[in-house]
Amino acid sequence: MSYFEGLKNELPTLRVAANSSGPVGFFAQEALRFYSVAGAIKGSFSLDESANFDERCMTHILFRSLLENYFRILYIFDEPSDIQARYDSVVENFKREYGKLLNEPMLPRKNELEPAGAGWSQLQRGLDMNSMLAQLRNDYGDRLSYLYFTYRIASFDTHGNNLKGVADDAFGKSCNFPVLKLEYAIGLVSNQYLVVLGDMRGRGEI
Numbered sequence: 001m002s003y004f005e006g007l008k009n010e011l012p013t014l015r016v017a018a019n020s021s022g023p024v025g026f027f028a029q030e031a032l033r034f035y036s037v038a039g040a041i042k043g044s045f046s047l048d049e050s051a052n053f054d055e056r057c058m059t060h061i062l063f064r065s066l067l068e069n070y071f072r073i074l075y076i077f078d079e080p081s082d083i084q085a086r087y088d089s090v091v092e093n094f095k096r097e098y099g100k101l102l103n104e105p106m107l108p109r110k111n112e113l114e115p116a117g118a119g120w121s122q123l124q125r126g127l128d129m130n131s132m133l134a135q136l137r138n139d140y141g142d143r144l145s146y147l148y149f150t151y152r153i154a155s156f157d158t159h160g161n162n163l164k165g166v167a168d169d170a171f172g173k174s175c176n177f178p179v180l181k182l183e184y185a186i187g188l189v190s191n192q193y194l195v196v197l198g199d200m201r202g203r204g205e206i
Contacts, residue, residue, distance in 0.1 A: 003190035004042070007035055010197055017206050023076055023087040024205050030069045031193045037062055038186045047183035053164065057157060059182055064154035068129060070189055071151070074144065075132040077196050080203065093126030150185065153178050 010031075017028035041047065041062055045055045076086040099120030102110060127135075129151055136144040156162055162177045200206040 003187045003194060004035075004038065006194055007031065007190045010194070011035065013197070013206060017200075023083050024200065026087060026090070027073055027077070027193075027196060027200070028206075030073060031197070034066050034070070034189060034193065037066055038189070041182065042186065047186070048181055049179050051179050056177070056179055057162075060154045060157035060180060063180065063182055063185065064151065064158050066189070067151050067154060070192075071129050071132055071147070073196060074136055074192065075127070077199065078136050080199070089126050092123055095120040096123040096125060099123070150180060153180060 014028045014031050014035075017024055018032055019025065020028065041059055045051065045059045047059065051059060072090055076083055076090065078086075095117065099116040099122070101107065102113065102116045103121050130145065130148045133144040133148055138144060156177075164174075164177075167175050167177065197206065
């Protein structure tokens, strides 16, 4: 059984946990979102080097939408004693970004949006993705900064910077753009979410 199939077996548990608040609810909601988006990718596109340009434009963009919260979950749940504090920093960053959004002068129909708290837009900025990963280490003691390249490549596609005509003109020749091994990546994320879920069970949180 693959890790992704293992995650499927945990969907009933995750759906219950998704009604929780705090770190547990955040994790469960994101794990469910990951399963939904990754499942759509798996069922529709090539997920290895054989992917063509059109497929890559879709898969890299969709997978990027999963990477930021995956990195946040790695960061939040890396050390049990720091879980709540690290989750709180994610909430603080949301407050800051939401406060900035409401301060946009051209934002329409602000009165229909939830009002920001006093001073939200002035809160200290949270860690960026690379800084979060730099604080983490794998089982071999290596920092997880090496994962950041997946985010950068996927971001390149998300912003339309990979169009063949532009790249060919820039390099003066026909060239290729990196293709992420998304089948493998989906397995890695699924496994990590199963590990986090198992740790939660061990602590009696789920």
